[in-house]
Amino acid sequence: MSNPVPAAEGRIHEFTTQSGADTVEVGRKLAHLLKPPQLLVLRGELGTGKTTLVKGIAQALDAAEPDEVTSPTFTLVHEYDGTLDGRQVKLYHLDVYRLESERQLETLGLDELLTPEALVVVEWGEKFKSIRKKATGEIAIASAGGDARKITVTLRE
Numbered sequence: 504m505s506n507p508v509p510a511a512e513g514r515i516h517e518f519t520t521q522s523g524a525d526t527v528e529v530g531r532k533l534a535h536l537l538k539p540p541q542l543l544v545l546r547g548e549l550g551t552g553k554t555t556l557v558k559g560i561a562q563a564l565d566a567a568e569p570d571e572v573t574s575p576t577f578t579l580v581h582e583y584d585g586t587l588d589g590r591q592v593k594l595y596h597l598d599v600y601r602l603e604s605e606r607q608l609e610t611l612g613l614d615e616l617l618t619p620e621a622l623v624v625v626e627w628g629e630k631f632k633s634i635r636k637k638a639t640g641e642i643a644i645a646s647a648g649g650d651a652r653k654i655t656v657t658l659r660e
C-alpha cells in the first residue's frame with residue numbers, strides 16, 4: 504500500500520492496494536479524513552472492493568469489526584454507531600445497485616439520514632442524479648490488474 508499523495512488543495516487522496524486486507528487498511532486511514540456530515544458516492548465495477556473498504560471505515564470508527572460489515576445489497580442500508588475524534592458518528596452504508604428509479608430511491612429517505620453526525624457511503628450512488636448532486640465527495644476504486652486496485656478519494660469543500 505502506498506501513502507496518500509497530496510494533490511490539488513489537499514482534497515484528492517490516492518492509494519494503491521494489492522489485497523483486500525490492504526483496502527481495509529485504506530478504509531481505516533480514510534475514516535480520519537472524513538468530517539461529518541458527508542455523503543460519499545462509492546463507485547467501482549462489481550467486486551472491486553467497495554464493501555471491503557467500508558469494513559475499514561467501520562473499524563476505524565469502532566463501529567463494527569470487518570466481518571460484521573456485509574453488503575447491504577438486499578437490505579439497502581446498514582447503520583452503525585461509532586466515534587470519530589471523540590465525537591459520536593453514525594455510519595450509513597448503502598448499496599443502490601438494485602434500485603432502478605429516483606422514485607424507488609426516495610423510499611430510502613436519504614435526506615433524513617444526512618444528519619450532522621452522519622457519514623453516508625453509497626455504493627453505486629453515481630447511478631442517481633439526486634445523489635450526485637448532494638454528494639460531498641467520491642471514492643472511486645479501479646482495478647489495476649490482478650488484485651491491485653487504485654483508490655481515488657475526492658472530497659469537496
Ligand SMILES: Nc1ncnc2c1ncn2[C@@H]1O[C@H](COP(=O)(O)OP(=O)(O)OP(=O)(O)O)[C@@H](O)[C@H]1O
Nearest residue numbers: 520521522523526549550551552553554555650652
Ligand atoms: N486490492 C483489493 N481490494 C479490495 N478487495 C480485493 C482486493 N484484492 C482482492 N479483493 C477481493 O475482492 C472482493 C471484493 O468484494 P467486495 O464485496 O468488497 O466488492 P464490491 O465492490 O463491494 O462488490 P459489489 O459491486 O458486488 O457490491 C473481496 O473478496 C476481496 O477480498
Ligand SMILES: [Mg+2]
Nearest residue numbers: 553554574626
Ligand atoms: Mg459491495
